[in-house]
Amino acid sequence: MPDISTFIQTVKLPVMPEVAHALIRTLNDEDADVVTVRDVIAKDPALTATLLRMANSALFGLSRSVTTLDSAVSVVGMSQIRARALGICMAQVFALPPGVNRLEFWRYSMVCAGYAKFLAAEVHIDEQQAWLTAMMLRLGELMIAQHRPQLLEAIEKLPSAAGERWQRERSLVGFDEGQITAEVARRWDFPEDVVQALGHAADTLAAAQASKLCAVVHLAAWLADQAGNHDTVRQAVRQLPQATRDALRLDTEALLTRIPDPETFSDVSTLLA
Numbered sequence: 001m002p003d004i005s006t007f008i009q010t011v012k013l014p015v016m017p018e019v020a021h022a023l024i025r026t027l028n029d030e031d032a033d034v035v036t037v038r039d040v041i042a043k044d045p046a047l048t049a050t051l052l053r054m055a056n057s058a059l060f061g062l063s064r065s066v067t068t069l070d071s072a073v074s075v076v077g078m079s080q081i082r083a084r085a086l087g088i089c090m091a092q093v094f095a096l097p098p099g100v101n102r103l104e105f106w107r108y109s110m111v112c113a114g115y116a117k118f119l120a121a122e123v124h125i126d127e128q129q130a131w132l133t134a135m136m137l138r139l140g141e142l143m144i145a146q147h148r149p150q151l152l153e154a155i156e157k158l159p160s161a162a163g164e165r166w167q168r169e170r171s172l173v174g175f176d177e178g179q180i181t182a183e184v185a186r187r188w189d190f191p192e193d194v195v196q197a198l199g200h201a202a203d204t205l206a207a208a209q210a211s212k213l214c215a216v217v218h219l220a221a222w223l224a225d226q227a228g229n230h231d232t233v234r235q236a237v238r239q240l241p242q243a244t245r246d247a248l249r250l251d252t253e254a255l256l257t258r259i260p261d262p263e264t265f266s267d268v269s270t271l272l273a
Contacts, residue, residue, distance in 0.1 A: 002173075002174030002175065004175055004179060004180065004183050005183070007143075007147065007173070007174075007175060007180070007183075008143075008180070008183050008184070008187070010147050011143045011146045011147050012146065013184060013187070014090075014093035014094050014095070015093060016089060016090075016093055016188065017044065017089055017093070018043075019040055019041065019043055019044040019047060019085070019089065020085075020086060020089035020090070020093075021188070021189075022040040022043075023037065023040055023041070023082055023085055023086050023089075024086070024188060024189055024190055025189070026040065026082065027082075027190065027191050027194075028189065028191055033078075034073055034078045037073070037078050037081065037082050038069055038070065038073050038078075041069060041081070041082075041085055042069055047085055047088060047089070048069050050088055050270055051069070051072060051081060051084060051085060051088070051270075052066060052067070052068075052069070052072055053269075053270060054084060054088075054270040055072040055075065055076050055081075057267065057269070057270070058267070059267050060076060062075060062076075077128075079126075079128040080128050080131075082128070083128040083129075083131050083132040083135075084270070086132060087113070087131075087132065087135050087271065088270060088271060090135075090136065090139065091106060091271035094139055094142050095142070096142065097142065097145040097146065097149055097152065098149075099145070099149070099152045099153060099156065100141075100142070100145065100152065100156070103268065105138070106268040106271045107266045107268050108138060108224050108227075109134075109135050109136075109137070109138055109271075110135065110265050110266055110267070110268055110271070111223075111224045111227045111262045111265045111266055112134045112135065112137060112138070112217075112220050112221050112223075112224035113131045113132070113134040113135035113220070113265065114131070114220075114260065114262070114264060114265025114266075115134070115219070115220035115223045115224060115227075115260075115262075115265070116130040116131055116133065116134030116135075116216050116217050116220035117130055117131040117134075118220075118258075118259070118260055119216045119219055119220055119248070119250075120213075120216050122248075122250065122255070122258075123212055123216065123248045123249070123250070125212050125213060125216065126213075129191075129193075129194065129213065130213060130216050130217065130220075132194070133194050133197050133198060133201075133213060133217050134216075134217045134220045134221065136181055136185065136194075136198065137177065137178055137181060137198060137201055137217060137221055138177055138181075138221075139177070139180075139181045139184065140169075140175070140176070140177030140178060140179065140180030140181035140182075140184070141155065141165075141169070141177040141180075143177075143180045143181075143184065144169060144173055144177070144180065147173075148172075148173065151172050151173065154168060154172060155168045155169055155172065160225070161225075162222045162225040162226050162236065162239070163202070163204075163221075163222060163225065164225075165177070165225070166178070166202035166203075169202075170202075176202040176203075177202065178198045178199060178200070178201040178202040178217075179198075179199050179202070181198045182195050182196070182198035182199035183199075185198055193211060193213055194213075196210055196211060196214065197210065197211055197213040197214035197217050198217070200214045200218075201214055201217040201218045201221065202218070202221075203218075204218065204241040204243055204244055205243055207244050207247075208241075208243040208244045208246070208247035209247070212247075212248060215244045215247045215248050216248065218241070218244050219240055219241070219244055219245065219248070219250075222236065222240060222241065223236050223237070223240075223259075224262075227262035228262075229261070229262065229263075230259075230261040230262065230263075233259055233261070233262055234256055234259060237252060237255050237256055237259055238252060238256075240252070
């Protein structure tokens with residue numbers, strides 16, 4: 001059986017900026033407060049400016065503009081600002097190889113994150129933790145592309161049904177993208193529940209058994225795989241894996257009345273700035 005530690009040693013992990021490492025440390029610190037997170041972000045003027053643009057975009061639909069980091073944190077919320085800041089940092093340091101459409105890759109990640117946040121609210125778990133975990137899920141594919149770029153075409157081949165990319169990755173590499181991202185997250189000292197959720201997110205039964213967070217991320221990715229438009233997402237809701245859906249006690253008909261349009265989440269302008 002392949003060893004994921006050996007695999008990780010064959011790739012070059014991106015160098016995360018110190019602000020990102022400091023924000024990750026706050027995820028593990030129960031005493032970290034609004035002031036702590038604000039002060040960490042404030043040390044990076046470029047990141048601060050990007051977050052302010054994001055806070056004032058249509059994405060949040062605020063009733064008034066925010067002009068300072070303090071007001072952004074106050075209006076948007078510390079947890080959401082931290083999650084978005086980490087998302088921006090990862091989008092900036094992970095290089096996309098030839099053969100991967102940059103816009104489509106990050107759109108998928110944002111849609112997956114958006115549906116994870118939506119589902120987290122449905123089952124009453126931390127919405128921002130779910131957003132961040134789902135946003136990271138597909139980063140493992142970039143590690144595969146770095147290690148064995150010749151496999152990318154087979155992994156990305158169309159048409160691709162929900163979950164099929166994971167199956168191709170396991171067949172060709174021995175690991176799926178979530179398992180690889182989990183190992184990277186572990187090395188970067190993300191909270192263990194995030195690491196666990198990533199590691200099992202691509203396996204329907206394992207996701208159902210691991211945790212609510214893992215099940216949410218699994219279903220969010222399932223929806224993102226079919227998020228061409230609102231109609232295809234509604235069709236995907238009816239096809240969600242039974243085991244994972246049951247683990248979260250989700251009602252299909254109720255979901256159909258509330259499921260957001262993927263365009264709600266697909267703005268990648270802050271990630272690509």
